[in-house]
Amino acid sequence: MKKLTLNLNNGLIKIDESPNPKLIEGYTLVKNIYSVVSPGTEKMLIQFGKQSFIKKFIKNLDRVALVLRKISEEGFRSTYNKIENKLNLPIELGYSTCSIVENTTSKLLKKGDIVVTNGSHGDYSLVKNNLCIKAPANLKKKDLCFSFLASISINAYKISESDVNHKSAVIGLGIIGSILASYIISENKSVITFDTDKDKVEKFENEYNAHSVQKDLKNIDSNFKNNFDVIYLCIENISTNLFYKSCELLKNNSLIVIVGTTKSYFPRDIIYKKNLRVKVAVSYGPGRYDEKFEKGQDLNYIKSFKYSYVNNIKSFFKKIEQNKIDLNKLSFSLFNFQLFKEAYKELIDNQTSGIIFDYSEIDQNI
Numbered sequence: 001m002k003k004l005t006l007n008l009n010n011g012l013i014k015i016d017e018s019p020n021p022k023l024i025e026g027y028t029l030v031k032n033i034y035s036v037v038s039p040g041t042e043k044m045l046i047q048f049g050k051q052s053f054i055k056k057f058i059k060n061l062d063r064v065a066l067v068l069r070k071i072s073e074e075g076f077r078s079t080y081n082k083i084e085n086k087l088n089l090p091i092e093l094g095y096s097t098c099s100i101v102e103n104t105t106s107k108l109l110k111k112g113d114i115v116v117t118n119g120s121h122g123d124y125s126l127v128k129n130n131l132c133i134k135a136p137a138n139l140k141k142k143d144l145c146f147s148f149l150a151s152i153s154i155n156a157y158k159i160s161e162s163d164v165n166h167k168s169a170v171i172g173l174g175i176i177g178s179i180l181a182s183y184i185i186s187e188n189k190s191v192i193t194f195d196t197d198k199d200k201v202e203k204f205e206n207e208y209n210a211h212s213v214q215k216d217l218k219n220i221d222s223n224f225k226n227n228f229d230v231i232y233l234c235i236e237n238i239s240t241n242l243f244y245k246s247c248e249l250l251k252n253n254s255l256i257v258i259v260g261t262t263k264s265y266f267p268r269d270i271i272y273k274k275n276l277r278v279k280v281a282v283s284y285g286p287g288r289y290d291e292k293f294e295k296g297q298d299l300n301y302i303k304s305f306k307y308s309y310v311n312n313i314k315s316f317f318k319k320i321e322q323n324k325i326d327l328n329k330l331s332f333s334l335f336n337f338q339l340f341k342e343a344y345k346e347l348i349d350n351q352t353s354g355i356i357f358d359y360s361e362i363d364q365n366i
Contacts, residue, residue, distance in 0.1 A: 001017065001018050001019065001020045001021070001122060001123060001124045002015050002016070002017055002122050002123045002124075002337075003015065003016050003017075003018070003092055003120060003121070003122035004016075004092070004093050004094065004120065004121035004122055004337075004340055005090035005091060005092055005093070006042075006045055006046060006090065006091050006093055007090055008045070008089075008091060011046050011047070013046065013093070013340065013341070013344055015122075015340070016090060020124055021124075021126045023103050023104075023105060023126075024105070024126075025105050025295075026105060026128060026129055026295030026296070027104075027105060027126050027127065027128055027129060027295070028101060028103070028104040028105065028106055028109060028115075028117075028126070028127050028128075028129050028132040029101075029102045029103045029104070029124065029125075029126055029127075030097075030099035030100060030101055030102060030115060030117055030119060030124065030125050030127055030132060031099060031100050031102050031123065031124055031359075032097050032098075032099045032119065032121075032122065032123060032124065032125060032357075032359045033097075033098045033099055033100060033114075033141050033145070033358075033359060033360070034097065034098045034141055034142055034144075034145035034356055034357065034358060034359070035094050035096065035097040035098075035119070035120075035121045035122075035145055035356070035357045035359075036094075036096045036097075036145045036146055036149060036332065036354065036355070036356050036357075037093075037094065037121075037343070037347065037354055037355035037356070037357070038094070038095065038096065038149060038175065039174060039175060039347060039353065039354045039355075040174045040175070040176075040236045040260075041236070042093055042094070042344075042347075043347055043348060044236055044237075045091075045093070046344065046348060047348070092120035092121070092122075093120060093121050094119070094120040094121035094122075094357075095118045095119070095120065095148055095149075096116075096118065096145060096146060096147060096148035096149045097116065097117050097118075097119045097125065097145055097148075098114065098115075098116055098135070098141045098142075098144040098145040098147070099114075099115055099116070099117050099119065099125065099127075099132075100112065100113070100114055100115070101113040101115055101132070102124070104129065104132075105129060106129040106130075106132070106296060108129075108134065108296070109129070109132065109134060113134050114134070114135050114137060114141065114144070115132045115133055115134050115135055116132075116133050116135050116144050116145070116147035116148060116313060117131055117132045117133070117148070118131050118148045118284070121337070121340075121357055123337070123359055128294040128295050128296070129294075129295055129296035130287070130293060130294050130295060130296030130310065131294050133147070133310055133313050133314070135147070135317060136317055136321065138321070139317060139320060139321060140320075142327075142334075142356060143320050143327050144317075145356060146175075146179070146316075146327055147313050147316055147317070148284060148313065149175055149176065149179070150179050150183075150312075150313070150316040150325075151284040151285060151309050151312040151313045151316060152176050152259065152281065152283060152284060153176050153177075153179040153180035153183055153234075153259075154179075154180075154183055154285070154312040154313075154315055154316060155281050155282070155283070155284060155285035155309065155312050156176075156180055156232050156234075156257050156259045156281040157180060157183055157184060157187075157232075158285070158307070158312065159257065159279050159281055160230045160232070160255055160257050160279070162184075162189065162229070162230050164188070164189060165229075166189065166229035166230055167190065167192075167227060167228050167229050167230075168184055168189065168190070168191045168192070168228065168229065168230045168231070168232070169191065169192045169193065169194065169224075169228045169230070169231045169232070169249065170184070170191060170192075170193045170194070170208070170231075170232045170234055171193075171194045171195075171217070171231060171232065171233050171234060171235060171242070171246060172194075172195060172233065172234035172235040172259075172260065173193055173194075173195040173197065173200045173201070173204055173208070173210060173234075174234060174235075174236075175330060175354060176234045176259060176260075177193065177195075177232070177234035177259075178204065178208070178329075178330060179325065180232055180234060180259070181193050181204070181208040182207075182208070182324075182325045182326070183319065183325065185207075185208070186319055186322075186324035186325060190209075191208060191209065192209045192211065192224075192228075193208040193209060193210045193211070194210070194211050194212075194213045194217070194220075195210060195211075195212070195213070196212070196213060196214060196215055198212050203329070203331075204329075207329070215242075216239055216241040216242045216245060217241075217242060217245040217246070217249075218245075220245065220249070224249050225248050225249055226248075226249070226250070226251055226252075227249060227250075227251065228249050228250050228251065228254065229250075229251060229254050229255070230254065230255050230256075230257065231246050231249060231250055231254075231255075231256045231257070232257045232259055233246060233256065233257065233258050233259055233260055233262075234259045234260055235260040236260050236261055237260070237261055237262065237263065238258065238260055238261065238262035238264050239262075239264055240264035240265045240267065242264070243256075243262070243264045243265075243266075243267055244267040244270060247267055247270045247271060247274065247276060248270065250274060250276055251274075252274045252275055252276075253274070253275050253276070254274070254276055254277070255276065255277045255278075255279065256276060256277070256278050256279075257279050257280075257281055258278065258279070258280045258281065259281045283309070284309035284312060284313070285307070285308055285309035285311070285312045286305055286306075286307065286308045286309065287305055287308035287309050287310065288309050293305070293308065330353060330354060331352075331353045331354075332352070332353060332354040332355060332356050333346065333352040333353075333354070333355055333356070334355075334356050334358055335355055335356070335357055335358065336357075336358050336360075336361055337357045337358065337359050338361075340357070343355045343357070
């Protein structure tokens with residue numbers, strides 16, 4: 001089994017080889033056909049890995065108190081070595097694939113089924129049964145590999161409970177924001193989008209009503225203030241300023257949905273005065289991080305969910321089947337898995353919007 005891993009200590013990406021894992025109860029072994037790179041997350045991790053130890057420390061000031069306490073208890077050298085060792089542990093990259101079942105303990109799957117999974121980049125993955133979802137045979141496999149990424153967008157939309165009269169805004173036109181904007185439009189609702197990247201704004205200006213803004217919405221048109229019922233923040237590392245500015249754009253009694261990551265301070269005053277609600281979208285949807293649900297060991301337990309990330313993914317299947325979401329507009333580049341170094345170089349150098357890995361010609365001597 002070949003897995004793509006990242007060393008957070010130095011930003012080095014490589015392929016780790018190991019024997020194929022043994023099948024255990026609650027899991028399915030799949031062979032990957034395509035996997036899609038999450039541009040924001042993976043690019044951020046690689047750039048973090050390439051930073052010096054001091055810069056990594058500064059980027060994680062929220063953990064400084066914990067580190068200082070460890071130093072006082074165990075000494076600097078011991079604490080430094082523990083942090084260094086943790087950073088040296090390789091992490092797997094990727095979480096959205098189209099695959100074929102090799103072996104399974106699931107009652108819902110069989111060998112040869114085409115499925116979508118949250119497995120990582122590599123030729124094979126061992127995935128929990130209910131994170132391995134059978135796909136319609138008539139859909140393009142290159143579209144299907146976006147399924148788990150798309151479920152993040154769809155979950156954000158569903159928890160907003162937006163109605164047809166609501167005015168929505170998506171801030172951030174990365175892959176999650178772009179699919180979210182497309183999904184909102186597919187539901188016959190209007191949306192306005194914002195991004196700092198002028199190329200993205202130009203690409204989506206007409207389709208997603210895209211507007212160019214500076215970082216943290218510094219130059220936002222005053223006409224947008226008190227204008228929206230729902231705002232979706234699809235940004236990595238949401239700042240306190242961006243959070244506050246987004247609240248300014250909302251009407252009273254409205255909603256902000258956090259889709260990206262944030263370490264910002266909670267702008268209580270404006271939320272209080274405008275009676276705003278804040279929701280945090282949990283990854284793919286309800287059922288995620290629920291061990292019993294993810295392993296799919298109890299079908300009656302699965303039925304107890306009103307809806308789950310499985311429904312979100314099936315909703316994505318339906319949208320691409322109806323041609324209501326066009327993934328070609330994302331302009332992702334296709335790379336053979338063996339060319340991962342060239343692929344990530346293009347991503348880091350901003351020469352491509354994103355990457356799809358193809359596993360059809362893996363060299364066994366790689």
